[in-house]
Amino acid sequence: LCGITKVLLSSLSGVLPPNLHFETPNPELIPILDGRIKIVTEFSADQRPQNSFPEAIPKVLFASGRTPDAVRIYLEKALKFSEDPDALSLLHEIVKTEIPRHSFCGFAISRDGKPIVQVEEKNLRNSIWFMYTGLGSQWIGMSKDMMKFEAFQKSIYISIEIMKNNGFDLKSILDTDNLELLNDLKNALVSITSIQVALTDLLATLSIRPDGIIGHSNGESACAYADKCLTQEQTLLVALSKARGFLEADLNPATLASIGMSLKELEPRCPADIYPAIHNTENNITVAGPFDSIRT
Incomplete structure (x- = not known):
């Protein structure tokens, strides 16, 4: 007893x-x-x-970081608290869950006043995703700074020739300083698509291949190009045809608006002629309806 x-x-x-x-x-x-x-x-x-005759139990600490020095410095500082059980408990709580994108991990053992610190590199590979935006991502001079890269420049010139053969002056749109001209639906869709295609071509010359591809709205066409489902010409003509379809259709004037609300919050507030069209995120919905109703 x-x-x-x-x-x-x-x-x-x-x-x-x-x-x-x-x-x-x-x-x-x-x-x-x-x-x-x-x-x-x-x-x-x-x-x-x-x-x-039990010997003193060694204290073990763990850490992870983006660089070997980050792990080593952390462990060396943490060893100063190795005799404090509360501090040790807190330090152990930190590493219970793996921290994403920490490429290095290590441990330290404190025993008999002789600490041992060891750092190892994880066998990690960060995933690469291409994300293609939709209408609204256009801006004045968006191709200018990238034209110094040969692959990008070559792709843009090919797009200019393709669109020239289809009665569209892409060069003047990319070079314009007139925001109103650039924001025209047809001009915006085609110019954005040409930039996305050129960026994809540039990344390909650098042997950068995506693990995944995401496209929003008009960006879905560029996704198809990146996935080799469409040629460069087909991708550009999809953008042009989409714009022509909107502009040439005999429809009542309508527009879209992005609202920072959840669907549950938004639906009771929508007038009869306005409806949720796109569920972007949990707290962001795009609504559609007549131009005058959306504006007011």
Whole structure:
């Protein structure tokens, strides 16, 4: 019973209760004197005294980071708290869940005042995704700075020739400083698509291949190009045909508006002639309806 009590007290407090009538340890027992070894004396089941010599349990710390130095410096600083159980518990909580994009991991062991720190590189590969935007991402001079790259420039010139053969002056749209001209639906869709195609061609010359492709609205056409489903000419003509379809259709004037609300919040507020058209995110819905109703 005494032995069980002593073990429970030790586990709860982290301190071994002292032995009775022990005054002067043997000076030759250096590991005991410097604290490397502790003595536990108990009675066995048949009431015989038993001694054990448990050594100090080493403290282990873990860390991860973007660079080897980040992991090493973290562990070296964390070792200063290796004797503080509360600090150790907090440090262990940090690494319970893997932190994304940390390419290096390491551990440190503190024992007998001689810390061991080791850092290893994970075998990680960051995924690459191409994301193609839709209408509204156009801006004045968006091709200008990229024309110094040969692959980009070559792709743009090919697009200019393709569109020239289809009665569309792409060069003047890309070179314009007239925002109103650029924002015309047909001009915007074709110019955005030509830029997306050129960027895709540039990345291909750098041997950058995507693990995934995402396109929003008109950007879906560029997705098809990146996935080699469409040729450059087909991709541009899809954008042109889409714009012509909108502009030449005999429809009542209508427009879209992006609203920062959830579908549940938005639906009760929509007038009869305005309806949710695109569920962009949990808290963003695009509505469609007559131009005058949307504007007011």
